Amino acid sequence: MMATKNKDQGWQAVVAGVGGQGVLFVTRMLALGAQALGGRVLISEVHGMAQRGGSVISHLKIGDFAGPLVAMGQADLLLSLDPGEAVRNFGFLRSGGAAVVNAPDAGFLSPEAQKALAAHGVRLICLDAAGLAAAAGAAKGANLALLAGAAGAGVLPFPAAQLKRVVLEASPATRKQVNQRLWEAGGPGV
Amino acid sequence: MKSTPKQQILLGNEAIGRGLVEAGLHFMTAYPGTPSSEIMPAVVRFGQEMATPPYCEWSVNEKVALETALAAAYTGKRSACAMKQVGLNVALDPVMSAAYIGVIGGFIIISADDPGPHSSQTEQDSRLLAHFAKLPVFDPDSPAQAKSLIAPAFALSEQYEIPVMLRPTLRVCHARQDIALKKPLALKRPANFQRDPFRWAAIPKMRLALHHKLNHKLAAMAQQVAADPALNTWHCQPLAKKAPLGILSSGVAAALARDVLAELGLPVADGPIPFLQTAVPYPLPLAPVERLLASCARVLVLEETEPLLELLSPQRERLWGRYSGHVPSAGELTPDALHEVLERALKQAKIKAPRPRGRLLAVPDQAPPRRPNLCAGCAHRAAFFAMRRVFPTGIYPGDIGCYTLGMNQGAVDTCHDMGASLTFAAALSRVHQLEGRAQPVVATIGDSTFYHSGTPGLLNAVHNGARFVLLILDNETTSMTGMQPTPETGLTADGHPGRRVDLLGLVRGCGVSQIEQADPYDLPEFFKVLRRAKRHAAKPEGGVAVVIARHACVAKDRGLAIPRRVPVTVLAPAPAAAPVFSPQLKACADCGRCVAICPAGALKRTGKARVKVDKKKCTSCRLCAAVCPTGTMVLEPARGCTACGLCGTWFACPGLARGADGQMSVDRAWCVDCGLCLHVCQQAAIVQSSQAAPTGQPA
Numbered sequence: 001m002m003a004t005k006n007k008d009q010g011w012q013a014v015v016a017g018v019g020g021q022g023v024l025f026v027t028r029m030l031a032l033g034a035q036a037l038g039g040r041v042l043i044s045e046v047h048g049m050a051q052r053g054g055s056v057i058s059h060l061k062i063g064d065f066a067g068p069l070v071a072m073g074q075a076d077l078l079l080s081l082d083p084g085e086a087v088r089n090f091g092f093l094r095s096g097g098a099a100v101v102n103a104p105d106a107g108f109l110s111p112e113a114q115k116a117l118a119a120h121g122v123r124l125i126c127l128d129a130a131g132l133a134a135a136a137g138a139a140k141g142a143n144l145a146l147l148a149g150a151a152g153a154g155v156l157p158f159p160a161a162q163l164k165r166v167v168l169e170a171s172p173a174t175r176k177q178v179n180q181r182l183w184e185a186g187g188p189g190v
Numbered sequence: 191m192k193s194t195p196k197q198q199i200l201l202g203n204e205a206i207g208r209g210l211v212e213a214g215l216h217f218m219t220a221y222p223g224t225p226s227s228e229i230m231p232a233v234v235r236f237g238q239e240m241a242t243p244p245y246c247e248w249s250v251n252e253k254v255a256l257e258t259a260l261a262a263a264y265t266g267k268r269s270a271c272a273m274k275q276v277g278l279n280v281a282l283d284p285v286m287s288a289a290y291i292g293v294i295g296g297f298i299i300i301s302a303d304d305p306g307p308h309s310s311q312t313e314q315d316s317r318l319l320a321h322f323a324k325l326p327v328f329d330p331d332s333p334a335q336a337k338s339l340i341a342p343a344f345a346l347s348e349q350y351e352i353p354v355m356l357r358p359t360l361r362v363c364h365a366r367q368d369i370a371l372k373k374p375l376a377l378k379r380p381a382n383f384q385r386d387p388f389r390w391a392a393i394p395k396m397r398l399a400l401h402h403k404l405n406h407k408l409a410a411m412a413q414q415v416a417a418d419p420a421l422n423t424w425h426c427q428p429l430a431k432k433a434p435l436g437i438l439s440s441g442v443a444a445a446l447a448r449d450v451l452a453e454l455g456l457p458v459a460d461g462p463i464p465f466l467q468t469a470v471p472y473p474l475p476l477a478p479v480e481r482l483l484a485s486c487a488r489v490l491v492l493e494e495t496e497p498l499l500e501l502l503s504p505q506r507e508r509l510w511g512r513y514s515g516h517v518p519s520a521g522e523l524t525p526d527a528l529h530e531v532l533e534r535a536l537k538q539a540k541i542k543a544p545r546p547r548g549r550l551l552a553v554p555d556q557a558p559p560r561r562p563n564l565c566a567g568c569a570h571r572a573a574f575f576a577m578r579r580v581f582p583t584g585i586y587p588g589d590i591g592c593y594t595l596g597m598n599q600g601a602v603d604t605c606h607d608m609g610a611s612l613t614f615a616a617a618l619s620r621v622h623q624l625e626g627r628a629q630p631v632v633a634t635i636g637d638s639t640f641y642h643s644g645t646p647g648l649l650n651a652v653h654n655g656a657r658f659v660l661l662i663l664d665n666e667t668t669s670m671t672g673m674q675p676t677p678e679t680g681l682t683a684d685g686h687p688g689r690r691v692d693l694l695g696l697v698r699g700c701g702v703s704q705i706e707q708a709d710p711y712d713l714p715e716f717f718k719v720l721r722r723a724k725r726h727a728a729k730p731e732g733g734v735a736v737v738i739a740r741h742a743c744v745a746k747d748r749g750l751a752i753p754r755r756v757p758v759t760v761l762a763p764a765p766a767a768a769p770v771f772s773p774q775l776k777a778c779a780d781c782g783r784c785v786a787i788c789p790a791g792a793l794k795r796t797g798k799a800r801v802k803v804d805k806k807k808c809t810s811c812r813l814c815a816a817v818c819p820t821g822t823m824v825l826e827p828a829r830g831c832t833a834c835g836l837c838g839t840w841f842a843c844p845g846l847a848r849g850a851d852g853q854m855s856v857d858r859a860w861c862v863d864c865g866l867c868l869h870v871c872q873q874a875a876i877v878q879s880s881q882a883a884p885t886g887q888p889a
Contacts, residue, residue, distance in 0.1 A: 018560060020860075031199055031366060041199060042332075043366035048224030048309035049670065052595060053844050053860075054562030066331070067446035068365035071525030073550045074453060084557035091550050113553035120551040130859070139859065 010039075010063015011157045012070045014092045017081030019051040022143035026079065027058040029147060032170060033156070033163040034062040044068035055085055062157065077155055081129070081143055083108035096121040098155040102146050104128040125153050129186065136185040138178050148186025200232075200369040202362040205333035206300065207232025208369065209340035210270050214377030215244045216295070217262035219255035220683075221642065222248065222671035223274030224309035225363035226302035230272060230674075234684045240374045246684035248674050251608070251642040252277035256299065257284045260353070263297035264390065265381040268344055272300040275316045280608065280643070282319065285353075289324045290400040291389060292351040295379060296344035299325070303359045305495040305522040311590075311607065313520065315496035320355040321472045324404055326411055327355040329471050329493075331445040333367040339469055342420070350407045359494055361442040408473045415468075416475035424478075425458040425465040435539035436464040436486030438479060438499055438509075440471045443492040443523045450528045454536075455544030462541065474502040483508060490516065490535045494523050510535055564595045566845040567752055567864035569741030570663050572710035574601035575841050575870060577632055577661060579817075580720040582787040584630040587614035591636035592670045593663050598842040601634070609643030611635045616647070616656035619727075623657065628728060631658040637693060638668035638676045645700055651734050652701035659723045660736045664693060665743035673746050697736050704735040711741055713869040748862065756865025759882040760846075760854045761875045764830025766810040768792075769823050771801050778822040784814035789836065811836040812872035827874035834873065841870045 013030060017023040024045055031041045044059040059070040072091045076098070080086035083103040093099060099117070103126045106114055117124050129146035133139055144167065151160035164183055171179045200208060207229050210218065215237075220230040230246060237243035245262075249255035252273040259271035273281065278301040285299065301316035320327035328343050330336035336358050347354045388396055415421050425448060437458075439447060444467040448458050458465045466482045468475055471493065483489055483505050491500045491511035500511040510516035517523070517531050529547060536543055564571050574596040577586070588594055588602035589611035596602045604614050615633035622629035635644055640662055648660065668674040675681035680690035697705055704726040708719040716739070723735035744751035771778075780799040792807035793814060801814075801823065811834040815825040833852030837843070845861030846854050854875075867876050 019562065020565075028199075028366070035199060035368060041366070041368055043199075044361055045201070045364045045366065046308070047227075047364050047672075049562050049595075052562040052565060052592065052670075053560070055560045066444075066448040067442060067525070068332070068361055068367075069446060069525050071450060071453060071529060071547075073547055074525075084560065087553060087555045087557040090553050093551050095548065095551070109553070110555050113555045116551065116553045122551065 010061060010065060012062075012075050013060045013077040013079060014057060014070055014075045014089055015060065015079045015081075016055070016057045016085040016089045017143070018085065019053045019056045021056070021081040022140070023056045023058055023081060026081075026143045026147050027060055029163065029167050029170065030060050030156070032166045033158050036162060036166055037158050039063065039157075040065075042068045055088065057085070057089060076157075077150070079146065079150055081146060087113070090117070090122075093120065093122055098123040098125065098153075100125045100127065100146060100150040100153065100155060102127065102129040102142055104131065123155070125149065125155070127186070132185040132187075133182055136178075136181045138182055141178065141182040144179055144182040145186035148183040152187045197368055197370055199366050200333060201228055202333035202336055202358060202365045202367070203228035203302075204232040205337040205367070205369050206272075206340070206356070206358065206363075208236050208371065209337035210298070211236040211240065211244070211374045212337075212372050213296075213341045213344050214268055214375035215270055216267035216377070216379060217259055217269040218244050218246045218271070219249045219259040219269075220272040221250070221252045221255050221277055222668055222674045223277050223302075224671055225304055225360040226272050226274045226277075226300065227671040227674070228363070229300060230683055231672075233270075236374070237684070241376055243684065245686070246682075247686075248683045250677060252281040253284060256281040256288075260284060260288055260293065260297060263293035263295040263353070265383045266295040266379045267381065268296045268377060268379065269293075270298045270300060273302070274310065275301050275303045275314050276311055276607070277301070278316055278319055279314075282323070285319070285323050285325070288353045290397055290404055291392060293347065293353055294351060294384075296347035297353040298340065298343050298347065299353055299355045301355060301357055302363050303357060303495065305359055308360055313495045315494065315498065316355065316357045317471055317498045318496050320357065321498060321502075324408060325353055325355050326408075326415075326470060327357050327472050328469055329357050329440040330362050330469065331440070331442050331467070333362060333365050334369055335469065336362050337369060346411065346414075350411055352404070352407055357441075359442050412473035412476060415470045415473065416477040421469045422475055422478045423467045423469075425467060426461060426463070433462060433464050433486045434488065435535060435541060436466070436482050436489045437492060438466050438468075438482055438489050438503065439492040440468050440499060441494055443494050443528065446523065446525050447492050447528050447532065450525050450532055454532070454546065456536075456541070468499070471498050472502065474499065476504070479503055488535075488539060490531070492517065492523065492528065492531070510538075561598065562595055563598055563842060563844050564592060565745050566843055566860045567744040567748065567862040567866070568592070569665065569710045569739065569744070569751070570596060571599065571841060571843060572713055572866045572869075573661060573663055573716070573739040574599045574634070576710060576713060576716045576720055577601055577634070578840055579787070580717060580724060581630045581632050581659070582783075584632045585618050587611040587618060587631065587633045589633070589635040589639050591639050591668075593634055593636050596634065599840055608639050609635070609647050612644055612647035612651060612660060615658040615660065616651040616654070619658040620656060630724060630728070632661055633658060634661045634663055636668075637662060637664040637666065637678060638674070640693070641677050641691070641696075645696065648697070648702070648734070649700040656734055657727045657729075657732050658734060659720070659727050660734055662693065662697070662736060662738045664738050664740045665746075666740075667743050667746050669743045669745055673743070693738060697738070702734055702736050704733065705738070706736075707738040707740050709741050710739045711864075711866065713866070744862065744864070752862060752864050754865075755863040756868070757863045757879040758856060758861075758865060758867060758876050759879045760856055761830045761877060761882060763853050764828035764832055764873070764875065766832040766834065767825060767828070768803055768805040768808040768810060769812065769815050769825035771803060772822060772824045773800065777820060779820050781819060783817045783819065784823050787813050787817050789813065789839065809834040809836070810873070816872045827872065829874045831875040832873050836872065837867060837870045837876070841867060843867060
């Protein structure tokens with residue numbers, strides 16, 4: 001199930017973005033998804049000043065870990081709601097990890113950067129989550145569309161359907177329909 | 191009363207709140223501050239599960255909070271008081287005496303540290319202040335451990351009749367973890383204040399006796415802590431044979447170091463490195479530390495943020511830590527910092543890591559730094575813009591809160607500690623006035639910060655005849671830390687009946703005679719109010735002029751903050767042009783306003799009622815023409831964006847994006863249609879969308 005080099009060590013992810021984009025929500029959904037499967041979860045969040053439009057990053061570790069922070073070179077997944085924040089945080093990825101970025105294509109990266117990612121065995125998945133969310137009538141929902149995209153791409157340690165159930169259960173009644181639309185916009189089709 | 195679930199993913203601060211409630215807490219006070227702010231709301235929420243929920247209050251500052259909770263503990267109640275680490279500085283006076291005099295009911299002081307620092311002025315280590323004050327301190331490594339330490343902390347506090355400190359760091363407070371929940375303890379403790387003036391009102395002579403007693407308590411506590419295996423965790427069995435390297439650690443560094451060692455292929459459970467983690471760094475549990483030293487040639491000490499274990503441990507010459515230069519003496523001990531520390535220590539101890547870290551992924555691309563900013567639609571932004579317009583040569587002492595972000599608009603010159611805007615303003619205006627120089631000074635402070643520690647500085651300034659402008663940015667909430675109510679609202683933490691404390695009345699009570707309230711959303715009116723304040727502070731017979739800038743926080747209630755949506759458009763680019771000095775039109779008053787306000791420094795007075803325009807420096811922002819009282823500086827509005835950048839630097843709204851060519855456009859992802867920027871652009875390039883279509887082209 002877990003796509004890491006050391007199965008026993010669990011699964012680690014970094015979620016990046018800009019304050020106000022919903023980084024914390026995405027991280028919590030991943031945590032609930034892991035918990036639903038009986039995984040032990042540790043998260044580190046950013047509160048306070050950075051939430052006012054600054055760079056926001058949260059760490060998620062599922063498995064037998066003691067501390068809440070991911071070390072450079074150890075993340076199985078980098079999920080970034082902003083292309084610039086992805087560039088800033090690529091160093092967290094282990095070789096063979098995956099990056100899911102809210103961008104129409106890899107054009108936000110120089111050819112040299114794309115080469116470096118490929119040489120590190122990183123699977124880069126670009127998804128215009130902002131555009132998809134806007135088309136679904138919820139411009140602020142890019143975070144959920146991107147999460148759905150990551151689930152659909154099979155880079156999470158649990159099935160997409162599982163996560164979708166968790167997301168919809170965690171959504172307040174007034175948001176359920178919108179979130180359902182956003183999830184479908186993101187693409188996993190489950 | 192609600193029922194208790196079994197397991198939940200909780201934020202560290204919620205876990206602490208849960209722990210307090212499960213331990214039968216009666217009385218809780220706090221002042222919000224990152225990373226401690228979520229403890230109080232958690233106590234309020236979980237307290238609903240108790241038959242008698244604890245009394246909870248947001249106090250006006252940390253000193254008040256600490257004294258209030260302390261006195262409750264005098265009566266036998268279990269009490270707690272939460273704050274951030276710099277808040278502990280504010281509360282230090284009562285903390286120092288509290289150790290001598292002690293308590294009856296258990297009392298936990300929670301001081302949340304911020305190594306990094308991420309949201310604080312300093313990286314200070316509250317454990318050192320616990321040591322300074324002679325209070326035992328618990329140093330948890332995770333939300334789960336923080337919660338589990340609360341019952342033992344109360345027990346220790348009551349056994350020795352002494353306050354104890356719980357010192358979580360940011361990575362505990364803002365970590366989330368699965369937490370097992372238990373039923374709250376129902377602890378009957380009727381308030382029972384036993385008169386004992388020799389203790390509660392001890393004169394200095396008795397304090398000496400209390401100090402001796404305190405030292406005995408600490409010695410006994412150290413023994414007891416050392417004998418408690420729950421407080422001293424051996425993450426492996428110490429080897430009988432001498433190991434080349436051992437680790438002594440506490441707090442989050444202990445947790446992260448274990449993860450890093452596992453990633454290096456040296457999991458501590460079966461590795462060759464004896465690893466002792468203590469939950470109580472002070473008073474130091476000597477016996478286990480001595481056992482560790484006896485079984486290792488060298489001991490690496492990992493702790494945040496200052497060397498406390500290292501200071502207290504015996505055989506310092508055999509320790510590797512901050513004193514020996516093995517651990518960096520500033521900054522957070524992140525996994526990467528720990529990786530470097532451990533790699534070096536392992537190498538020196540000749541221990542080979544089976545899985546050394548490979549080369550890290552590095553891309554040549556650079557992302558521009560992204561600074562935090564005031565929210566789009568924030569009224570503070572308008573107030574700062576107006577302040578810069580009206581006081582172009584002013585000095586701007588700022589204060590601590592969201593509005594410190596006025597820095598992005600060049601509107602914050604100093605930021606020191608809570609309330610220092612006022613005292614700094616008094617001094618900065620005074621030193622110029624003593625030399626007969628007119629130097630406008632405008633202090634800015636938020637409402638919550640003003641209630642926290644603004645009044646002593648204000649009444650001192652008034653009493654001593656200071657002259658400056660004080661701008662109180664009143665959004666009726668404590669926004670940076672999560673919208674805690676201020677005294678102005680009359681709302682209380684747990685909903686017990688409170689009373690509104692009027693800000694205006696408080697300012698008047700400090701002796702201020704010139705007070706005006708205005709809404710920065712009405713910018714033209716706000717300019718006028720600021721000008722009146724300026725005149726009052728400038729007059730020799732004037733004094734402190736207070737302007738209360740009142741508008742609801744847009745992050746708290748956007749509907750309330752933006753009652754009328756005003757969509758705006760930036761008109762298509764127009765050619766930039768420098769203003770022309772035209773003395774033939776009207777006589778120049780030689781007032782110097784244009785020279786003072788020019789953001790580019792492109793204007794110069796010639797001394798002959800004439801202003802020289804340096805066309806090379808001029809950005810064509812047109813501010814000079816806008817402020818010229820005689821119409822001598824002439825530049826017609828371009829009605830299109832000239833890429834001058836004024837709105838970017840003086841207004842700095844996330845809703846306005848600047849392209850590579852300098853042209854502005856509205857960023858719809860951030861814009862909230864507040865319409866404030868309409869007043870910013872002097873080239874009339876920002877217009878209401880409804881008016882843009884027929885005459886201009888949107889950019």
